[in-house]
Amino acid sequence: MTTSFILPAFNLSSYRLRNFNYVLEKARKAFEEVIIVEQVPAINELPPIPGVKHFKIPCTNRQIEKSKLINYAFKKSSGQFLWVNDADIYLPFKKVLSQIEEYMEFIKPFKFFVKLNEEQTNTLIDERILHIDNAPAVNVLVGGAFIIRRDRFESIRGMNEDYTGWGYEDNELGIRVGATCTPVILEEFVGAHLYHVQAFDNDTEYKNKPLFYKGKHELENNVDDYIASINSSI
Numbered sequence: 001m002t003t004s005f006i007l008p009a010f011n012l013s014s015y016r017l018r019n020f021n022y023v024l025e026k027a028r029k030a031f032e033e034v035i036i037v038e039q040v041p042a043i044n045e046l047p048p049i050p051g052v053k054h055f056k057i058p059c060t061n062r063q064i065e066k067s068k069l070i071n072y073a074f075k076k077s078s079g080q081f082l083w084v085n086d087a088d089i090y091l092p093f094k095k096v097l098s099q100i101e102e103y104m105e106f107i108k109p110f111k112f113f114v115k116l117n118e119e120q121t122n123t124l125i126d127e128r129i130l131h132i133d134n135a136p137a138v139n140v141l142v143g144g145a146f147i148i149r150r151d152r153f154e155s156i157r158g159m160n161e162d163y164t165g166w167g168y169e170d171n172e173l174g175i176r177v178g179a180t181c182t183p184v185i186l187e188e189f190v191g192a193h194l195y196h197v198q199a200f201d202n203d204t205e206y207k208n209k210p211l212f213y214k215g216k217h218e219l220e221n222n223v224d225d226y227i228a229s230i231n232s233s234i
Helices: 012-032 066-076 094-099 118-127 151-155 169-178 200-223 223-229
Strands: 005-007 033-040 053-058 081-085 106-108 112-115 145-149 191-192
Touching: 005 012, 005 066, 012 094, 012 118, 033 066, 053 066, 053 200, 066 081, 066 151, 081 151, 118 223, 145 169, 151 169, 169 200, 169 223, 200 223
Parallel strands: 005 033, 005 081, 033 053, 112 191
Antiparallel strands: 081 145, 106 145
């Protein structure tokens, strides 16, 4: 049983690049297959990274097209499971991997994740010590990181590529997952969101919000028809 680790990336600099490098360092020690899908062009493009599959995906949008990147990585992956991870989410990858069983179709790899401040993030990266005191918790089904069995991801047609920029693309996947299988939540683990300066455009969240609620209504009427209608390259 193998798991492919998928790490989307776009225009990483400063804190975001530091976080990406830390997550990548940990992932390379835990996974046989690590796939970086990087959106280009970008002001800050990554250099070639040896020892991983590194794909540069041309996109015309100036906001990240995460759904498109993830779907592309799926087609280049070989694992029975896909672990999709944002570049600012840290988990004890090897310990979580040991809990995956073949019957599981979708896995939330933490009970919740906490948003570390700058000092807590520096301590984790520099000293390898995780302090989560007073860090605000975020509890969502899909967000930051998720694990999904290959056949389930394909059957729900992957990510919805109508969502561009930041916001609601994970929520939309979550309603399809919830309507088609029983998610497994690994409650013994807590994820850590690494600190960075927010760099997204809130306009994309507002644009995606009505799209999400429209889709949610359509899914409630007919799950199969809704899944067949989404914009996906899978």
